[in-house]
Amino acid sequence: MVGDPTDEILAAASRLIGELGVGGTPMSRIASEVGLKQSSLYYYFRRKEEILAALVARANVVPLELVKQVAADGGSAGAQLHRFVQADVTALCALPFDINDIHRMAVRDPVEFASYWKERASLERQLARIIRRGTADGDLRSVDPKLAALTVLSNDEGVQNWFRLGVRWSVPTIGLHLADVVVQGLLAETSQLTAVRAEAERLGPVDA
Template sequence: MTAPSDDAPPRRAGRPRADARSVSGDPTDEILAAASRLIGELGVGGTPMSRIAQEVGLKQSSLYYYFRRKEEILAALVARANVVPLELLAAISADGDAPAVQLYRFVRADAVALCALPFDINDIHRIAMRDPVEFASYWKERASLERQLATIVRRGTAEGSLRKVDARLTALTLLANDEGAQNWFRLGSKWSTAAIGGHLAELAVAGLLVDPADLATTRRRADELDART
């Protein structure tokens, strides 16, 4: 089936379902979640638009109102994977404060944001790994995220508030902890996203502080700054 021309902007009004499911608002998140799941299982080439439409109960023609082609779905998935943590880190860096406070705020908010995503972040990594040229911007943004976190760690080490650790490995570990939490959260969790984010932040920062007694002060300051946003 031929998609609408590029001159026509995609509509966001509700489109008819091919099955009996009710239509409620914009199904974009549902489409992205289904696409990431299918692509993770079948690969990019093995996931046609018709299969994505079937998964969310839309007619293929209706799917084209939201995404004209599969490449647009892939681009939306990959963009979402990095935009949230990058924007979060930019806001935290703009607020300033101690490195431990910045790391605490980032880990807590990043975990909450990841758990709220409609797709598995690990599926996105696998998609981007299959075609590093096509998704070069994704890896560039990912590298920037790692460098910015590592810079905060190095600053804390230089100031003497954080232990002497490998800054880049620490940055990767912090990101991996948040992403791993999203993995099991999506399977079902008795804990809220706020509880998960707070717990991860406590464990991460407590393990980095030279003086563990500084954790309570770090938490209070993080709470104060987050309350302003």
């Protein structure tokens, strides 16, 4: 054990949950991984969900940073959306565990996961803002911005889910495909897709 036991525990939990799932990783296993006895974990975390909440809190920051960065970098709404989707898919697939797995717990325990839901709502709002602006500019079709934002995020999480099962495509391939579908699906005119894609590429990958 080198650093803060809290970090050690989170790192071990993160790895094990990615391997065995939330339900499949007992506290005793996490404990032995960091050289502690099972009951000792409860000194650092009062309940198992507290570990999950801490884990998801970290994971949640990433997409939020992404959408902020994308908005700050500017460009058309389509290009922003395109860059966000690609980066979001990449970020979600890079997590050591399935975010939906932990999301499942967050549904049952709104108190413990309060910050998760707050950040999640913020993420939807900011994405909706981009889409709303796109509609106002005439770049995007006229859609309900909030509904569109929700489906975009759902899609990112959905493919992340299936990616973990070992599909044959690389993450960039999936991200690019998804970004293309989503953006063209919201674009006012299909012919703009190549232009939007070029613009997104010119701005480069998001670095958060």
